[in-house]
Amino acid sequence: MSATPSTTTNMVTPVADAVVHTSPHLSTAAKAIVQIGDKPGRHWVGDGFPVHGMFGYNHGAAARSPFLMMDYAAPTTFAPNSGHPRGVGGHPHRGFETVTIVYDGEVEHRDSTGAGGVIGKGDVQWMTAGAGIIHEEFHSEAYSRRGGLFEMVQLWVNLPAKDKMTPAHYQSITAGQIPVVTLGQGGVRVIAGEFDGHTGPARTHTPMNAWDVRLPAGQTASLPQPDGWTTLLLVQAGTVQVNGREVTEGRLVTLSREGSGLTLEAAADARVLLMAGEPIDEPVAGYGPFVMNTREEIQQAILDFNSGRFGGMH
Numbered sequence: 001m002s003a004t005p006s007t008t009t010n011m012v013t014p015v016a017d018a019v020v021h022t023s024p025h026l027s028t029a030a031k032a033i034v035q036i037g038d039k040p041g042r043h044w045v046g047d048g049f050p051v052h053g054m055f056g057y058n059h060g061a062a063a064r065s066p067f068l069m070m071d072y073a074a075p076t077t078f079a080p081n082s083g084h085p086r087g088v089g090g091h092p093h094r095g096f097e098t099v100t101i102v103y104d105g106e107v108e109h110r111d112s113t114g115a116g117g118v119i120g121k122g123d124v125q126w127m128t129a130g131a132g133i134i135h136e137e138f139h140s141e142a143y144s145r146r147g148g149l150f151e152m153v154q155l156w157v158n159l160p161a162k163d164k165m166t167p168a169h170y171q172s173i174t175a176g177q178i179p180v181v182t183l184g185q186g187g188v189r190v191i192a193g194e195f196d197g198h199t200g201p202a203r204t205h206t207p208m209n210a211w212d213v214r215l216p217a218g219q220t221a222s223l224p225q226p227d228g229w230t231t232l233l234l235v236q237a238g239t240v241q242v243n244g245r246e247v248t249e250g251r252l253v254t255l256s257r258e259g260s261g262l263t264l265e266a267a268a269d270a271r272v273l274l275m276a277g278e279p280i281d282e283p284v285a286g287y288g289p290f291v292m293n294t295r296e297e298i299q300q301a302i303l304d305f306n307s308g309r310f311g312g313m314h
Contacts, residue, residue, distance in 0.1 A: 095164045100137075102122070
């Protein structure tokens, strides 16, 4: 989900301060809170996705590696629509993966490989853009007709240089395929990675965890992450204490790579998206929907797209 190359932001120069890889392990120290970011103003992607851009790769790409960008479509109610479904038309990607998690509503997608489908409530689409793909995303016809609540997250995950030109492909993950680990009256949906002996269905190119955490008011959960990993938390609802610090709805928490301990305590019924991963120790060069390692690779991506090498929508 992004604009076309002609409307994207300026090219980002390769990051000089890439992070050193560390072997993931658990330590006894707690992770410190580095930053708590407020939810920025909302903007529209196409006419179907009112999103808060929680972060992007233009600033702090090394500190958040392997995560490049997050758009959060906070809960919004759409009226029934009998016309053309809302959404965003065909646009390209190269060099990374898009992870779309739908919490309410439905998203219908179609791409230049001929694939397509509907992502419903609780479903996840893990799309590896790799060498290049063009796709479109719209509200499904059924959801458009009935309207109602809509909520989703789209996360961009970087690929290491060796995998940036892998053939494009999808992992369509239904809600029923995602294991849920019970925590008292709450639970953890393990989309990717492992928690309490349960492994998520998403196949990743670098080690990472992606968990949906739900906690009722008053409940505490210990969710340790490997020492040396990037760890981010999006508080989607409620109020939580993160290692003793209060964080309210709509805020993004960045934790230190040092340490492992992570404790959440819900002051009110809470939903939190946890993203943690091993940093990729490589430069980042990006231009809109293309994220590579060098300016030359970005220029080649633009040339390939303009020359029709990404294929087309049929």
